[in-house]
Each structure stands twice: as structure tokens, then as C-alpha cells.
Amino acid sequence: PGKPGDRQRLLRAINYSLRYLNTNSAVKAYQDYPVRGITRDRVRRSLIRFRELLLYSRTPAEFQRAVEREFVFYQSVGHDNQGTVSFTGYFVPVYRGSRKPTPEYRYPLYRKPRDFGNWAKPHPTRAELEGEDGLLGKQSPLSGSELVWLRDRLEAFLIQVQGSGKLELTDGKIMTVGYGGSTDYSYTSIGRELVKDEKVPQEGMSLPVLIDYFQANPLELNEYLPRNNRFIFFQETKGAPPRGSLGVPVTPDRSIATDKSLMPPGALALIRTPIPYLNQSGELEAPLVSRYVLDQDTGSAIKGAGRVDIFLGGGKVAGDRAGMIDWTGQLYYLLLRN
Structure with missing residues (x-):
């Protein structure tokens, strides 16, 4: 589930990743990247195509069918080699x-x-x-x-x-x-x-x-x-939005932090885990959700293939939401098949 404006946030986060992928630091990061087949060019083309599908698909079902047809989902092995990833949240x-x-x-x-x-x-x-x-x-x-x-x-x-x-x-x-x-x-x-x-x-x-x-x-x-x-x-920072380790702004609910010695910087990912939202009564509840996110940050506590930190924005509600997240889920990276 998302909220009004959520699609715009996702598009904005994609554009920030594309900005990063055009930098010299991205060229260097992918020269040293340890996983064969995951290149800066492939990550960049994947983001451009995903953005096209997001903009021009007529229905959510059509969009999802196209994503499943055109993209490969690479699952993180997690901290147990069974795909279990520990999630936390962070905020301003x-x-x-x-x-x-x-x-x-x-x-x-x-x-x-x-x-x-x-x-x-x-x-x-x-x-x-x-x-x-x-x-x-x-x-x-x-x-x-x-x-x-x-x-x-x-x-x-x-x-x-x-x-x-x-x-x-x-x-x-x-x-x-x-x-x-x-x-x-x-x-x-x-x-x-x-x-x-x-x-x-x-x-x-x-x-x-x-x-x-x-x-x-x-x-x-x-x-x-x-x-x-x-x-x-x-x-x-003179009022500038908070930036992740890639040097681009992080987007609430759409940016994640991972271990950049293992995970592809700037890449498109899918997380599957409970995420807290305020319900109509003003109380936090945490339904299991699948969300497209961009890998744009890291952190001193974020080590290994089994850790993800989700950026949730600024202020008290963001802090309450972030403070609740301490559970497991799955992490997938999306790349074009060719």
C-alpha cells in the first residue's frame, strides 16, 4: 500500500539514483563491484526502463506484469543464507x-x-x-x-x-x-x-x-x-535535504541503507517486510508490505547481506515509525534480463 504522492516519491528517488550513476564515484564503485553480471550500465538501464513502466503503464496490474516479464529478481542471501534480512528504520x-x-x-x-x-x-x-x-x-x-x-x-x-x-x-x-x-x-x-x-x-x-x-x-x-x-x-547543511552515502538526497519510505561493500549502490530493490503506518485512529499498525526502494545509503551498524535500514523521513511520527521497526523480511534487487 502507498499514500497519495507515493509514486512521485518513487520517481524522485529513481532520478536521484540516476544522478549518482552518472558520477565518477559510481564508475569507481562498479569497477570494484564483486558480483559478476551486475554492472553500472545494467543498473542504470534497469532504472530507466522501470521508470518508463511506472510512468506509462495504464494499470497497476499491467505494470506488475511488465516488471515480472522484463526483470530478474536477485534475492539477498540474508544473514543465514536462507534469505532472512533484519530490518530497522532511521529518520531525521x-x-x-x-x-x-x-x-x-x-x-x-x-x-x-x-x-x-x-x-x-x-x-x-x-x-x-x-x-x-x-x-x-x-x-x-x-x-x-x-x-x-x-x-x-x-x-x-x-x-x-x-x-x-x-x-x-x-x-x-x-x-x-x-x-x-x-x-x-x-x-x-x-x-x-x-x-x-x-x-x-x-x-x-x-x-x-x-x-x-x-x-x-x-x-x-x-x-x-x-x-x-x-x-x-x-x-x-543550510536546509538541504538529508543525503545518503552516495551524495544524493534520501527519500522517505523509498531509500534504504545497506552494506555497500556487498550491495549495488543506487540500484532498484524490492523489500518485503512489515512497515508501520498511522491508521485512521492515529495509531501505528504494521502491515506486511512489498515496496520498491532505492539503495542509496549505508551506516556503521549496517553490515553484511542480512541488514537493511529504511529511511522514514523527519519528525516525531517518522521517529515513532522508525523506532518500531526491528524485525525480519526479504530483500531483492531488480535488474533487466538483458
Whole structure:
């Protein structure tokens, strides 16, 4: 199922992939691509033909018949060689922020320091960069690289997890930030850490549950946030839409992130998994859906053939939807037969 305008989103996402496939970085990515028969030219021709079918088919049934006739569906082997893929969702958080620190706005997001290329490895841990309580301030190696301050420590952390954010500033202006680099650590999920420590049950674990837990137990942020040593730096994006790892904008419900050492960048894919939507009562329900998507992003937690992260847009509803997704499904790539 889709909503009005969904077809336009799909067309827009296809056009962004075609833009990427015309770049030198796409040429290089496909020169190194490990799977025989999957070439940049074939991916590009597949997108152009799929777009033609989308634009000119008279009925959904006619469109689907043509796709099945003209395209091959390559299924990802998943994490078990049986095709099982684990799905999560990501989004652009919208929070309050300030360009200056105040007693209320104390938790900074940082630019990448100018001397970052000279930092010794292993890089400093999260606790060494911001303190166990997030308030290391002038003592931090990052002092002087602050970009903006937030009221809530968990909100600042969640912008790092999502890789971008939109901030409603105290002066009434809007500021957007995007990924600007990271320290050299793998990602650790604090939600999984809470489950491991039996603080919350595995069943029903979601972003709203995690937020509720830390609102009820704020001091535990000092214990759990430092467990994720991967620290994200930001740059101001001047209102531009969030971009994926391919350098093109990501489209809500139509862009996915996968492991780009394995999966074809910019390619057309089909995912089959439950996706949450608001029903007529304003409640989230998650029907099993099959959706055409474009592979346009990656992430530090997205490793192997059995992981997909679905981009769901910005704001609270997108966050609630993204926070619900933690289940399995299937992933297929569509390529023209010839």
C-alpha cells in the first residue's frame, strides 16, 4: 500500500539514483563491484526502463506484469543464507537547539576538529570526548568545535545515531545538520545493551520504549551512552535535504541503507517486510508490505547481506515509525534480463 504522492516519491528517488550513476564515484564503485553480471550500465538501464513502466503503464496490474516479464529478481542471501534480512528504520529527529550554551542548553553537537586527521589511534572514547555525564565542556579535546547545543542529552545522542537532525533554534530560525565524520569505532546499540542487562524486555523494544526508560532513569545515561564509543561529527547543511552515502538526497519510505561493500549502490530493490503506518485512529499498525526502494545509503551498524535500514523521513511520527521497526523480511534487487 502507498499514500497519495507515493509514486512521485518513487520517481524522485529513481532520478536521484540516476544522478549518482552518472558520477565518477559510481564508475569507481562498479569497477570494484564483486558480483559478476551486475554492472553500472545494467543498473542504470534497469532504472530507466522501470521508470518508463511506472510512468506509462495504464494499470497497476499491467505494470506488475511488465516488471515480472522484463526483470530478474536477485534475492539477498540474508544473514543465514536462507534469505532472512533484519530490518530497522532511521529518520531525521527534530529538536530544540541553541547556537550558544546556556544553563538550559548544555549538550553540544560538534564539528569535526581541524586537526582530526592527526589524531592518534585508537581515537579517544566517547567518555574521553564528552565526559560520562556529557558535560566535559572546556576540558574536552573537542572544545572550540561546538556547532549547536541541545537541552536534552539523549536527544543529542539520538542525532548522532541517526546521522542528521533539524533544530528549531531559540531565535526562531531552523538549523539543519548532517553527517560530517566519525571516530574510528564500531557502533554499539544502547537499546541492545539495555536488553542484555535485562533492564527492558527484548519483545517490544523500540525507540519510544528506550526514551521512556531513560526519562524514568536519567542517571543511567551516564552508564549506557559511553558504551557506544562511535562519536559522530556534524556540519551545517543550510536546509538541504538529508543525503545518503552516495551524495544524493534520501527519500522517505523509498531509500534504504545497506552494506555497500556487498550491495549495488543506487540500484532498484524490492523489500518485503512489515512497515508501520498511522491508521485512521492515529495509531501505528504494521502491515506486511512489498515496496520498491532505492539503495542509496549505508551506516556503521549496517553490515553484511542480512541488514537493511529504511529511511522514514523527519519528525516525531517518522521517529515513532522508525523506532518500531526491528524485525525480519526479504530483500531483492531488480535488474533487466538483458
